[in-house]
Structures are given as C-alpha cells and as structure tokens.
Amino acid sequence: MPTHSAATLATPRAPLTVASNDTPSPAADEVLVRVRAVAINPVDWVIQGTGPVTYRWLRTPAVLGSDLAGEVVAVGADVTRFRVGERVFGLATGTDRGRDPLREGAFQEYSTLLERLTSPMPDDLGDEQAAVLPLGLSTAACALFQPQHLGLRMPGTPSSATAPGVVVVWGGSTSVGMNAIQLARAAGYDVVSTASAKNAQTVRALGAETVVDHRSPTAVADLVSAIDGRAVVGAVALGAGSTDACLDVMSRTGGARLAMASTPLSLDALAGRRRLFPAMLPVFTRIGLATLRSTLRARRLGIRAAFVWGSSLRDDEMGPRLWREVVPRLLADGSLRPLPAPLVVGEGLGAVQGALDRQRAGVSAQKVVVRL
Numbered sequence: 305m306p307t308h309s310a311a312t313l314a315t316p317r318a319p320l321t322v323a324s325n326d327t328p329s330p331a332a333d334e335v336l337v338r339v340r341a342v343a344i345n346p347v348d349w350v351i352q353g354t355g356p357v358t359y360r361w362l363r364t365p366a367v368l369g370s371d372l373a374g375e376v377v378a379v380g381a382d383v384t385r386f387r388v389g390e391r392v393f394g395l396a397t398g399t400d401r402g403r404d405p406l407r408e409g410a411f412q413e414y415s416t417l418l419e420r421l422t423s424p425m426p427d428d429l430g431d432e433q434a435a436v437l438p439l440g441l442s443t444a445a446c447a448l449f450q451p452q453h454l455g456l457r458m459p460g461t462p463s464s465a466t467a468p469g470v471v472v473v474w475g476g477s478t479s480v481g482m483n484a485i486q487l488a489r490a491a492g493y494d495v496v497s498t499a500s501a502k503n504a505q506t507v508r509a510l511g512a513e514t515v516v517d518h519r520s521p522t523a524v525a526d527l528v529s530a531i532d533g534r535a536v537v538g539a540v541a542l543g544a545g546s547t548d549a550c551l552d553v554m555s556r557t558g559g560a561r562l563a564m565a566s567t568p569l570s571l572d573a574l575a576g577r578r579r580l581f582p583a584m585l586p587v588f589t590r591i592g593l594a595t596l597r598s599t600l601r602a603r604r605l606g607i608r609a610a611f612v613w614g615s616s617l618r619d620d621e622m623g624p625r626l627w628r629e630v631v632p633r634l635l636a637d638g639s640l641r642p643l644p645a646p647l648v649v650g651e652g653l654g655a656v657q658g659a660l661d662r663q664r665a666g667v668s669a670q671k672v673v674v675r676l
C-alpha cells in the first residue's frame with residue numbers, strides 16, 4: 305500500500321509528530337484529496353489535551369483536523385460531482401464516533417472526504433482562504449437550520465414572508481459566528497450580534513445590524529433595545545458565558561430556541577496541563593453544574609436549548625444540501641465570504657502542533673492556517 309506523511313497523535317495527550325500513514329483508496333461516496341491547506345479549530349486541541357475524557361471513543365494513533373482544502377486525486381465509484389485534479393475543500397469528520405481518524409483526518413498529505421461534505425473551490429479562492437470554512441460553516445448551519453436547533457429556513461428556500469425575524473448571534477467574531485451571520489442574512493433574517501470593539505465593524509460588514517461588545521455590562525440590554533420588539537426566531541450562543549447571556553436576551557424578547565456551541569468555561573488551561581488528573585475534576589464539575597443550571601433555567605423560561613454538534617450534518621439531509629448547493633451558490637454570488645481571515649502560521653506538517661498551540665493561546669477574528 306502507498307504511504308504518505310501525517311501529523312499524528314501517536315498516544316493520548318502526546319504532541320503531534322510526523323509519521324507515515326497508509327494512503328487509502330476512496331470508498332464509493334468519498335474523494336481522496338491531496339491536502340494543500342488546513343485550518344485549526346478549538347476542538348483540535350480539546351481532543352489532543354482532554355480526549356481521554358471528552359473523546360473517549362477515539363483510538364490512537366489518530367490524525368486530527370476537520371478543515372482542509374486541496375485537490376482531488378481519486379474519486380469513489382459513486383462520485384459524479386468531482387473529477388481528478390479539481391480543487392475542493394470540505395469537512396473531515398474522522399474524529400467523530402464510529403469514523404476512521406487515520407483515513408479522514410485533515411492534518412496529513414492525503415485525506416478522504418465524503419463527497420456530500422465537499423464543495424468545489426472557486427478559481428479566485430486560495431487554498432488558505434477556503435480552508436477556514438468547513439467546521440465553522442457547518443456548525444453555524446447546524447445551529448441555524450437543523451430542526452432540533454433553530455430550525456430556520458435555509459438560504460434559497462422560497463418563502464412569502466418578507467421579514468422572518470431576528471437571530472441573535474452571541475460571539476459574532478468567532479469563526480462559527482461569522483459564518484452564522486452570513487448564513488442567517490443569506491436566508492433573509494435580521495441579525496444582532498456581539499464582538500469586541502475592534503471587530504465590530506468587520507461583524508457589521510457581514511450583515512449584523514447591531515454589534516455590541518460582549519464584555520460590556522450593558523450588552524444584554526443593548527441587544528434587547530436593538531431588537532426593539534421584533535420577533536426573535538432564536539439565538540446562537542458562542543463563547544464562555546454566552547448561554548446565560550442569550551437566555552437573558554431571550555427572556556426579555558420572547559425568543560424560544562437556543563443553540564449552544566460552547567462549554568460554559570474554556571478547556572484551554574486544562575488541555576495545556578501536563579496531567580489531566582486531578583485538575584480535570586473541578587473543571588468538569590463546574591462545567592456540569594453550569595450546564596445543568598442553564599438547562600433548568602431554559603426549561604423554566606420555555607426556551608428549547610440544545611448543544612450543537614457541528615459535524616452532525618453528515619447524517620442528515622442538511623449536510624448535502626449545504627455542501628452541494630448552498631455553499632457553491634453563496635460563494636459565487638458573494639453572500640458567503642471565507643472568514644475569519646487566515647493567519648498562516650507555517651508550512652508543512654511539522655508546523656501543525658505549533659498551530660494548535662497558537663489557536664489555544666487565543667485568536668481574535670482570525671483562523672490559524674498551515675500550508676502543506
């Protein structure tokens with residue numbers, strides 16, 4: 305079997321090392337991609353640093369990474385949408401339960417992608433730009449459009465309603481948030497959002513009509529006043545503390561659906577520790593208690609609140625619709641811009657560990673990217 309190089313998690317919690325991996329043949333519904341750029345998401349260092357607790361199903365050695373762009377080198381028997389040599393980008397879901405992280409992890413020279421979670425790359429889009437999209441975009445789409453979350457209509461759905469209502473995106477300068485704003489606007493909804501002052505203009509330019517600072521003590525009141533009595537169709541909560549803030553907004557505006565994407569406190573400090581135990585005990589206890597408190601509060605308020613899983617669109621009808629139809633159309637008409645802007649921190653698989661560390665140290669409206 306041919307082999308290639310991969311940034312590999314050899315054992316749980318180890319630093320990534322470059323090792324050889326078998327180059328697979330694509331299954332009938334897959335394409336095999338020569339990866340040219342990958343982007344880093346918080347979940348990558350969460351898995352690396354806390355996987356024995358949070359991703360207990362994941363076996364090592366594993367290849368992490370959800371976001372990749374490159375060119376097709378082989379297509380599965382049932383794939384008619386792509387041909388060899390075509391430039392594509394897509395969502396790799398290898399670290400999910402029941403998937404194969406050695407075949408379908410982004411951080412390697414060759415990775416498989418499911419055809420239904422892959423889009424062609426427009427000629428004017430670079431690999432580094434396209435790589436910023438997959439998980440942020442997919443998570444935003446799950447939050448907005450899956451029936452178990454906000455259940456909104458997808459862009460391109462015919463509707464007679466002219467003003468379908470307001471979506472609250474708490475954390476508009478996050479990767480997921482920037483995509484959520486663009487998708488909600490493309491679907492015809494009004495958006496109010498949060499970001500730090502330095503990112504407010506960027507977030508406004510995506511179509512958020514009002515952007516308040518999430519650190520301001522008046523952030524909730526400012527959003528409520530911007531909503532000004534209009535119907536709130538739901539909220540997407542991104543960032544530590546965002547769930548309670550969204551519940552505050554919705555309790556005062558009548559919104560009834562909340563999509564939560566973040567743990568109540570970040571796992572960055574825990575992920576960086578040399579040992580998980582015993583430091584994990586108070587952290588996971590606090591997360592569990594805060595989640596329970598928010599869930600009970602949501603129930604009391606009559607708000608349906610649920611956690612989003614950004615790759616769950618792999619198994620429903622929304623994934624193929626998003627990746628086959630909506631993404632190519634919105635990229636072509638300019639209503640989806642690949643954001644946050646790439647911050648290229650290195651080249652080659654040896655740079656991936658540093659890129660994970662850079663993401664964990666904190667970014668502001670930027671996506672950490674490595675060229676391969």
Ligand SMILES: NC(=O)c1ccc[n+]([C@@H]2O[C@H](COP(=O)([O-])OP(=O)(O)OC[C@H]3O[C@@H](n4cnc5c(N)ncnc54)[C@H](OP(=O)(O)O)[C@@H]3O)[C@@H](O)[C@H]2O)c1
Nearest residue numbers: 346443475477478479480500543544566612613614668669
């Ligand atoms: N459940 C899932 O499937 C899934 C998938 C992807 C991501 N996530 C989670 O979603 C969250 C966002 O991920 P991402 O990759 O989009 O993040 P990211 O791009 O790394 O987020 C960075 C941004 O977070 C903003 N931020 C920091 N603290 C905040 C707070 N308390 N409230 C609102 N915004 C805050 C910062 O905004 P300023 O610089 O403007 O202050 C910064 O621009 C993370 O918690 C991540 O773990 C979940």
